[in-house]
Every structure is written in structure tokens, then in C-alpha cells.
Amino acid sequence: MANPTAAMLVIGDEILSGRTRDSNMYFLAQQLSERGITLCEARVVADRQDRIVSALNDLRAQYDHVFTSGGIGPTHDDITADAVAAAFGVALGIRDDARAILAAHYERTGLELNAARLRMARIPEGADLIENPVSAAPGFSIGNVHVMAGVPAVFEAMLASVLADVTGGQALFSQSLTIQRGEGEIAADLAELARACPDVSIGCYPFQRDGAYGATVVVRGADKGQVDAAMVRLGVLFPEAMA
Amino acid sequence: MANPTAAMLVIGDEILSGRTRDSNMYFLAQQLSERGITLCEARVVADRQDRIVSALNDLRAQYDHVFTSGGIGPTHDDITADAVAAAFGVALGIRDDARAILAAHYERTGLELNAARLRMARIPEGADLIENPVSAAPGFSIGNVHVMAGVPAVFEAMLASVLADVTGGQALFSQSLTIQRGEGEIAADLAELARACPDVSIGCYPFQRDGAYGATVVVRGADKGQVDAAMVRLGVLFPEAMA
Secondary structure, three states, rough: OOEEEEEEEEEEHHHHHOOOOOOOHHHHHHHHHHHOOOEEEEEOOOOOHHHHHHHHHHHHHHOEEEEEEEOOOOOOOHHHHHHHHHOOOEEEEOOHHHHHHHHHHHHHHHOOOOOOHHHHHEOOOEEEEEEOOOOOOOEEEEEEEEEOOOOOOHHHHHHHHHHHOOOOOOEEEEEEEEOOOOOOHHHHHHHHHHHHHOOOEEEEEEEOOOOEEEEEEEEEOOOOOHHHHHHHHHHHHHHHOOO | OOOOOEEEEOOHHHHHHOOOOOOHHHHHHHHHHHHOOOOOOEEEEEEEEEEEEHHHHHHHHHEEEEEEEEOOOOOOOOOHHHHHHHOOOOEEEOOHHHHHHHHHHHHHHHOOOOHHHHHHHEEEEEEEEEEOOOOOOEEEEEEEEEEEEHHHHHHHHHHHHHHHHHHHOOEEEEEEEEEOOOHHHHHHHHHHHHHHHHEEEEEEEEEEOOOOEEEEEEEEEEOOHHHHHHHHHHHHHHHHHOO
């Protein structure tokens, strides 16, 4: 069985304007990779409903899961819930369970659950809430789309509960070998190895350390035997690296 | 007149797998916003020709400029040039001027210009080369698409010359000088030079080569005389680099 596929949609003008550096994409990529879910594509779009809807419909049709971050806060430019409802063609309204979560939170914190904050209880029809242990306001999953906050601590907390639900598919086995030679010198051998082992992916990540050129070669695959076999061939090609 | 629009396409499995954290998107976003170019969308795709071609054709049809990073190195999984040629429906071949740049670079550095490295001279028909003052291997612009390296220091150096062109300013003259000293050692002198030569831009691109820290200093300006004058002052500050 092939691994599940995923895409990420980062929503927010602040990323595209360079005011804020996104960190959720990097975090998600690592989390999915550990769980054998293949992140195939990521996109960043502005806070514009037409762009969010078209990116969302494009991605959710292509991949098993779509993870979004950003645009679910209390301000007027937080329009992700509206856009998701529009993309799925469902109603968007304040939901009692979401309102109760916010009411309890603001009562605890002594703040008023005003109209702006109440916007965060607007949930597309048919969605399941995603728990937010950090700041209460929930995310939601609808179909294969998981809608989470942009604030990294909240995104990461929400992602943990989403990933607990999402099936991880087969874990990917990976092994790596670090070779103290320039990428250009080992490229031809790696290309031949990639042809000889079509069922594993062979990545080459060059570095320069203490003045020496080197590269870490990473072999990934769903079948441990095939990964091991490719590593054996790799060791024959670069015996000095096995020392 | 509305601001020009732009999109970014980041190409590389290493970003989607979470192995590498992209920094070029954040850098580009800031550079474009300083220049009044609106970054409307960014995408990250894997090293797969079909995905690169479809994202590229989608983005170049929608926005005034598309900036790509990654996939133009010497290894078998560096397929950006192939994908760009396919997207534009033009031929891809080793170009003499690009080969000459690589040949000169590897002769200087005493490394062999082998078949893998020669891949970096493959340029789609009708493209213009983008100078790479850091590690020689050029990027290229074709139509409204600007294809640059993924290594941040190289991406940033290439972007500087691309932005000089696309911001519609006069063509910029550029000259560079490579100094075998750490960036920290030369920073104060460069800052003073920048104050003394306000009409040229002075970029510093650090590298580590054969165990030694160094930096390539690139002087750019619309007036060739002012660029030459700044280079003379630079030579006086770092006479050892003129040898």
C-alpha cells in the first residue's frame, strides 16, 4: 500500500509580505515524515477568499490530507473558516459546543467573550472540532481538510491531536551514509544506484564542514529489505564512508 | 498603476521531507516587499518533473514574475532545468557561455569539470544567464520565470542581479572581488566603503572553501564609472585579493 499523501496550505498576508517567517511548514514536514505520510506540496496564499478557496479545492482533490494554518483568529481578516465553508459549499455558523469552549475559557481568564472572539466559534457545517489546549479557540476538520491556527504553539498542539486520528500508513524506513566527497564527484554513482534501486528514493544533501566538502546520502523506502539492499550497494560504491 | 505581482516556486524533496528548512521564501518576501513587488503566492513542490511543470505553468500565467529556487545542481535529482524547458516547450542543451563559466571556475579551483558538473551548463533555449558570483554555476531567466539555486548564499546573490533587472531600473553594472578573509574581518571596511560610495550597492556573500573563510564582494551600480571607482577603493582596502 502506498503511503498517504498530504499537502499544506499556509494562509496569511504576513508570511508573503515578509513580516513573519513561517515555521509551521517545517514542523509539519518533520511530523508527517516521521509518520510515513508523504508531504507532496505546500502553498502559501494571502488572506483572500478566492485564493484560499481555489487552492483548497485544488489540493483536497489531489491529496489524502490537507493541513492548513492561519486565519482562524478574531480579527476581520481571519477568513479561513468562511473560505473553507465556501470551498465545501456548506453553511458557516456559531456552534454551541465551540461557543461553550470559548465561554469557559474567557470566564477562566476574566476576559469578555465579545463579538470578535465569538467569531472563533464559527464552524462549517459537518466539521469536527480540533482541540486547542493552548488558547481554547478550536480548529476543525472537514472532509480531508484539517484547519489549524497560525500561531506556532497552537498549530503544534492542534496538529498533535489531528495526527493521533490520522492513519499513518506504513512507516518509511530510512538509512543514511555520510561521504566526505564533493557532490559533483559522487553524482554519477548515485544516479546509477538510483536506476538500480527504483523502489527506494535516494536523496543527496551536500554540506561543507571544517572546510571539507561532503554529502549525506539518504535512502528511503517502505520496504526495509529494499532500503538495506540499496545501503549495501552504496557501501560498495563508497567503502571509505563505511569505516 | 498597480504593483507588479510575483510568485515563488521552491523545488526540493528535502524541504517537503522536513530535512531542510527553507529560508529563501522568507528572504524573497522581504526583498520583494522592499521593492513594491507583491508576492501573491508561494509553492513548494518535490523533485518531480510533472509537478514542477504544472506548478510553473500555473504560476507564470497568473503573475508578472515567478522566482524559483532549487534543483539546478549536479546530481541526478536536479531536474529543474529539464522541467523549465519542458514547461516552455523549448530545447535544453549545454550552452557554450555557461560551459565557459564553469570551465574557468573549475580550472581556478583545480577541480575536474566532469559530466555531473557539466549538467549545470544545460540552459533552456532562449534563456538569459543569471550571474552566480559565489559558486559560478549560473541560474537563468526565461520569459517571466527566474531560475535560481537553492543554497541560500547563492540564491541571494543571484536574486540581487535579477531584481536589478526586473525593477525596471537602468541596467546595472557589476564587478566582484573575492577576498580570502572572514566576513567579520572585512565588514567594517565594507561599511565605510558603502558610506564613501553611496551610489553603488555593495553586497557581501560569505563562503567557506578548502577550510578557509572568504567572501565575494559584489559592487553594482547604474554608472560604470562609479562601479569602477568603488572597485579601485576596494582593491586599496584588500590588496592581497587583487593578486
